[in-house]
Amino acid sequence: MKKIILVAGARPNFMKIAPVLRAIDKKKSSLQPVLVHTGQHYDRKMSGAFFDELGIREPEYNLEIGSGSHAVQTANIMIKFEEVCLKEKPDWVVVVGDVNSTIAASLVAKKLNIGLAHIEAGLRSRDRTMPEEINRLTTDAISDLFFTTEPEGTENLISEGHSSERVHFVGHVMIDNLFFQLNRLSESLISDSVRNLQQVLPEKYVCMTMHRPSNVDDPEILRQLMQAVQNISRNVPVIFPCHPRTRKNLSAFNINSETLSPDEQKEITNGLVMLDPLGYNDFLSLWKNSSVVLTDSGGLQEETTALKIPCVTMRENTERPVTASIGSNVVAGINPEKIIGYVNDALGKRWKHCRIPDLWDGKASERIVDILETCIFSRSALTQSKR
Numbered sequence: 001m002k003k004i005i006l007v008a009g010a011r012p013n014f015m016k017i018a019p020v021l022r023a024i025d026k027k028k029s030s031l032q033p034v035l036v037h038t039g040q041h042y043d044r045k046m047s048g049a050f051f052d053e054l055g056i057r058e059p060e061y062n063l064e065i066g067s068g069s070h071a072v073q074t075a076n077i078m079i080k081f082e083e084v085c086l087k088e089k090p091d092w093v094v095v096v097g098d099v100n101s102t103i104a105a106s107l108v109a110k111k112l113n114i115g116l117a118h119i120e121a122g123l124r125s126r127d128r129t130m131p132e133e134i135n136r137l138t139t140d141a142i143s144d145l146f147f148t149t150e151p152e153g154t155e156n157l158i159s160e161g162h163s164s165e166r167v168h169f170v171g172h173v174m175i176d177n178l179f180f181q182l183n184r185l186s187e188s189l190i191s192d193s194v195r196n197l198q199q200v201l202p203e204k205y206v207c208m209t210m211h212r213p214s215n216v217d218d219p220e221i222l223r224q225l226m227q228a229v230q231n232i233s234r235n236v237p238v239i240f241p242c243h244p245r246t247r248k249n250l251s252a253f254n255i256n257s258e259t260l261s262p263d264e265q266k267e268i269t270n271g272l273v274m275l276d277p278l279g280y281n282d283f284l285s286l287w288k289n290s291s292v293v294l295t296d297s298g299g300l301q302e303e304t305t306a307l308k309i310p311c312v313t314m315r316e317n318t319e320r321p322v323t324a325s326i327g328s329n330v331v332a333g334i335n336p337e338k339i340i341g342y343v344n345d346a347l348g349k350r351w352k353h354c355r356i357p358d359l360w361d362g363k364a365s366e367r368i369v370d371i372l373e374t375c376i377f378s379r380s381a382l383t384q385s386k387r
């Protein structure tokens with residue numbers, strides 16, 4: 001048996017780890033996984049609920065790190081994760097995505113000379129003001145093995161000097177999870193409140209998420225984006241499960257976020273419906289039937305592409321270019337007129353032709369487990385040779 005530590009910490013990590021654990025179980029793999037939850041996200045709605053409904057077993061370790069500045073959060077994860085690595089002595093550490101937990105665990109693993117594999121490697125927004133871009137660049141600079149979701153990810157890594165034998169284009173674990181959850185999605189997995197909401201929604205409605213610091217930490221930008229949303233919501237309902245960071249800032253900046261409380265009896269024809277963060281299945285059941293998704297999330301650009309739902313991204317760039325070049329995503333920027341224009345196009349069914357990217361077929365995790373099993377035995381070759 002070879003031991004691998006899988007690290008998850010924030011909401012978008014959980015759905016990427018779940019299918020890898022399932023693939024290890026399904027294959028009766030020779031890998032022995034140890035699951036570490038850093039506790040970067042800790043509210044039940046941002047964390048625990050995801051573990052339950054994604055069918056992830058209890059982690060062997062919960063580091064209970066919680067919130068803090070980037071330095072505090074990253075440093076605290078490193079201190080506690082080092083203790084876990086020293087105790088468990090894993091052959092490999094596997095990290096996903098681009099959150100603070102990703103880079104913190106990566107630094108610890110490499111300083112202890114443990115093999116490091118990065119799932120969702122090679123993505124680049126080229127925007128170094130984004131904390132996630134720094135996490136992506138630094139994690140990839142020290143990883144031994146890279147799993148990419150799209151060809152551009154592979155090209156970025158090769159152009160940064162990594163040898164092609166270490167870089168594996170496997171597709172996307174997040175899409176594995178999406179297809180898995182869609183297959184088993186049933187009424188019983190959806191909460192009463194979301195089921196009631198669905199009953200009063202018209203055919204056309206918008207789903208939105210917004211939590212990027214660049215959009216929600218600046219009062220003027222947040223005010224301008226909320227005005228665009230209010231404008232859109234005059235014609236259609238906009239369903240907005242709100243991240244704690246955004247909720248806090250809307251109140252701190254005194255921004256008008258007048259919201260509707262749906263009446264179970266009456267169809268909603270328009271208005272902003274702001275909710276607490278939702279579990280995976282609750283949110284999936286809402287966005288998969290929406291006319292358009294308005295977001296600044298990375299993962300939703302990809303999930304909407306996989307289901308060909310129009311997606312309008314409120315950012316100036318994307319590290320996931322395949323979603324815009326062949327998928328259903330447009331990178332609108334943060335200009336209110338542009339955002340409103342794209343949303344109206346989608347509501348009027350004037351959208352571009354799109355297709356699902358290669359290898360987004362629900363089998364990325366199985367490919368990853370196969371490769372990990374092979375590479376684990378040649379670890380020394382991978383970790384000791386040059387990049």
Ligand code: UD1
Nearest residue numbers: 010011012040041042043046067068099100131132244245
């Ligand atoms: C993190 C990720 C981001 C990801 C997002 C998804 C980094 C750098 N960023 O951003 O890439 O898209 O998660 O949700 O890792 N809070 C709570 N409860 C929680 C977690 C956070 O109330 O369970 C509040 C706290 O006030 C905290 C703030 O939200 O200070 C921000 O949380 P943090 O984990 O620092 O970053 P996110 O904005 O969630």
